Amino acid sequence: MADLKVHFAGMELKNPLMLASATPGWDGQRLKEAGQAGFGAxxxxxxxxxxxxxxxxxxxRMVLYRVGNKPVGMINMELFTTQTKDEWFNKEFAIAKEGGAKICAxxxxxxxxxITAEIVEEVQETxxxxxxxxxxxxxxxxxxVGMHIGKNAKTLYEQIKAVKSVAKIPVMAKFTPGVSDIVEAANAAVEGGVDAIAISNTVRSFAGVDIETGRPIxxxxxxxxxxxxxPITMALLAETARSVDIPISAxxxxxxxxxxxxxxxxxxxxxxxxxxxMWKGLGLVQEILDGLAAYMDEKGYKSIEDFRGKALPYITTVEELCQEPALKAEINQDLCTNCGRCHRACFYDGVKWDEDHTWIDQDNCDGCGLCAQWCPKEAITLK
Ligand SMILES: Cc1cc2nc3c(=O)[nH]c(=O)nc-3n(C[C@H](O)[C@H](O)[C@H](O)COP(=O)(O)O)c2cc1C
Incomplete structure (x- = not known):
């Protein structure tokens, strides 16, 4: 049976899932319920x-961003907690603790x-x-505040240094995706003594315009x-994980x-x-934990460490990929339905189409793979 336990920044968590800082953790009761739903922290x-x-x-303050009718993202203008810090210290964290998960402030x-360090001291006194x-x-x-500190390696370092000089418990820094060089930021955080990095926060955005009224949404x-x-988070995560040896929360x-x-x-x-x-409710937590355990059992992974970082050695630079042999598209005619999507997607004149069939012009094919991506029948492969 798969063991979901992880060791993170000196702590043992019963599983790798954490409730991120957001609306579902706006007070102690909500954090308690999240803990009861199965989160490790x-x-x-x-x-x-x-x-x-x-x-x-x-x-x-929240708008779903839809492509067609399908929500693909959400823009929020929520600020910080609406509880005073005294409410957190005197009541909310104690309630949160009843949920059984590790508690992060x-x-x-x-x-x-x-001032950041002072509030850290106050919290840990509880x-x-x-x-x-x-x-x-x-x-x-x-x-x-916020991303304006995290975008700058120097101010990031100063914050971490100050907090680490007073903290008796682990400190994780949550990065902005707006940073210009995530590796520089990660190195600054490590130099400041941070115990872990969270990658990353929301991406600054605009919800759009109602084109009937001309008003912003x-x-x-x-x-x-x-x-x-x-995909933005994955790039930042991979780049950081390949550069610094520090626990990361994605x-x-x-x-x-x-x-x-x-x-x-x-x-x-x-x-x-x-x-x-926020979209699916807390029932999602157990669903994910069950799926993760079943996957690990099927693959023979006994612990999370067995597959952590497995993809990293295969990531390289685009420049190196340019040196590899060119591939060409091939169509499996048994699977092709002659729908024409690949033909429309090809700007190299590499996919030929007539009313009877679709074929590849090997001389023109530029090996980009977009035709294969668009094929609804998986009839095209790059070889
Ligand atoms: C409504 C809302 C409120 C958020 N509030 C905070 C916050 O107070 N502090 C923080 O560090 N991140 C906050 N976040 C960012 C999330 O913790 C998380 O980094 C981000 O939403 C990306 O994760 P997701 O795609 O799973 O939502 C908030 C996100 C949402 C959607």
């Missing part, structure tokens, strides 16, 4: 020391690192929290989350056990969920 909404930031827009990094996540990544806040900028951001677009496996194969030790829990 639960992370609070980001706590900020400024009471002025306890508000968030209540005139609509998400702390919004403040412009002055000493004795109710197992680790910290430093939010240096939120896409909305005013200049000097949300009147400010938000963070983009959900399935659409997964977060962005996870909604199935297959997503979890993919992130672990790209080097993550733990995997966080936010949007998918």
């Amino acid at each position: 639960v992370i609070s909404k980001s706590i900020s020391p400024r009471d002025a930031w306890l508000e968030h827009p209540r005139n609509g 998400s702390i919004l990094a403040m412009p002055d690192p000493e 004795g109710l929290v197992d680790f910290f996540e430093m939010n240096v990544s939120c896409p909305m806040p005013s200049k000097g 949300l009147r400010s900028y938000g963070g983009y989350s959900g399935p659409a951001i997964k 977060v962005g677009g996870v909604s199935s056990w297959q997503d979890v496996v993919e992130y672990i194969m790209l080097g993550a030790t733990t995997v966080q969920l936010a949007t998918s829990v």
